[in-house]
Amino acid sequence: MSESFQFQLKKTDGGARLGEVSMPRGTIRTPAFMPVGTVGTVKAMYLDQVRETGADIILGNTYHLMLRPTAERVARLGGLHELIRWQHPILTDSGGFQVMSLSGLRKLDEKGVTFKSHVDGSTHHMSPERSIEIQGLLGSDIQMQLDECVALPATPKEIERAMEMSLRWAERCKVAFGNQPGKAMFGIVQGGVVPELRVRSAQALSGMDLKGYAVGGLAVGEPQEVMLRMLEITLPELPTEKPRYLMGVGTPDDILKSVARGIDMFDCVMPTRSGRHGLAFTRRGKVNIRNARHAEDMRPLDDQSNCPASRDYSRAYLHHLVRANEALGGMLLSWHNLAYYQELMQGIRQAIAEGRFADFMAETQENWARGDL
Ligand SMILES: O=c1[nH]cnc2c(CCNCC3CCCCC3)c3[nH]c(NCc4cccs4)nc3cc12
Secondary structure, three states: OOOOOEEEEEEEEOOEEEEEEEEOOEEEEEOEEEOEOOOOOOOOOOHHHHHHOOOOOEEEOHHHHHHOOOHHHHHHOOOHHHHHOOOOOEEEOOOHHHHHHHOOOEEEEOOEEEEEOOOOOOEEEEOHHHHHHHHHHHOOOEEEOOOOOOOOOOOHHHHHHHHHHHHHHHHHHHHHHOOOOOOEEEEEEOOOOOHHHHHHHHHHHHOOOOOEEEEOOOOOOOOHHHHHHHHHHHHHHOOOOOOEEEOOOOOHHHHHHHHHOOOOEEEOOHHHHHHHOOEEEEOOEEEEOOOHHHOOOOOEOOOOOOOHHHHOOEHHHHHHHHHOOOHHHHHHHHHHHHHHHHHHHHHHHHHHHOOOHHHHHHHHHHHHHHOOO
C-alpha cells in the first residue's frame, strides 16, 4: 500500500480513461462510482454489503456530521473510519453545497457561510479553513475545498463573482490543508454554463498543482447536453495526470457519456434514494417495482447478478414490500441499485482496458432502450 496519494493513468480509449488512485487505506479503480454515505452510513445498507457490491470508496457527509455528532466528537471516537467501521478510503465534501440546499437562514460572504442548523436551529459559521479542519477531524482521505455552487438561473456577473470567490477559497483551503502525506485536497471548477468562466476557473486551479480536480456547478437542472458541453470545455484545461471528479452525477446514461469525455470519479444519491422509492436500475433500463405488472412476477430483477438482492428475491416480493412501505423493500432495492452501478463501472473499466469502450457504450444504451422484459 502506498504511503502517498498517487493517481496512475493506465490506459485511454478515446476520451475514456482507465486509472487507479492509490492511497494508504486502499486503491480506487477508476472510472469509479462512490456511494454516498449520509450520517456515516449509506442509507439502508450495511457497509460490508456496500463493499461487496464493489465500492472502493464512499462519501462522508460533512454537513450532517458537523452538526451531529460534531466533528470534534467523531475525532474523540477515533475518526469516521473507526466509528462506521469502513477501513477503505473516504471522500468528504466541504459541507457548503448542503448548507445551500438544506439549512435555513444563511449568509455567504468572503469569510465563508453562516447558517442555522436544520437539527436544532443553532448558528454555525463555516470558513474555508474551518471546513478543512472539520474534514481533518473526521479523518477524511480526500477533502473537498469549500466552494460556492451558484443556484441557476444566475447572471454571468453572479456566476463570475461566485467562481472567483471559489478560487480564493481554493487557495485558502490549500494553505489550511497543508502537507498531509497519503491524503488529498481536491479543487472544484465552477463557472456555471459560461465557457470562458469555466476555462478561467480550470486554468487557475491547474496552476495550484492540487492532487485532484472536481467539476462542480453542474447537474443542477441543466439539460444533459449542456452538462456534457461544459465537460468538453473544462476537461482539456485540467492536467491529464490528475483524477477528475464530476460532482453529483448521475444516471447510468450520464455516467457513460461523462466517462467518454474524461471523467474518472462520480457520486450520486440516485441509486440509493431512488431505490428507497421503488425505482430499480437494470441492464434493461429502469423498472418501477411499484407498477402493478410486477405483482405476480416471480422472476428476480436480474438473475445474472451476483448480488442477492438482484438474484434471489422475486419482483412480486419487492413489489409487495415497497407497496407496504416495508423498510426491507428500500434496503433490497438500494442494495440492487448500488450493485448495478458497480457492475456498470466494472464493465466500463473492462471495456476501456480492452479498447472497446465505444462498443460497450452503444450496446449498454441499446439494452436500456430495449426495456424490461
Ligand atoms: O458545485 C458543487 N460543489 C459541491 N458539491 C456539489 C454537489 C454535491 C455532490 N455530492 C455531495 C454528497 C456528499 C455526501 C452527502 C450527499 C451529497 C452537487 N450535486 C449535484 N447534483 C446532484 C444534486 C443533488 C441534490 C441537488 S443537485 N451538483 C453538484 C455540484 C456541486
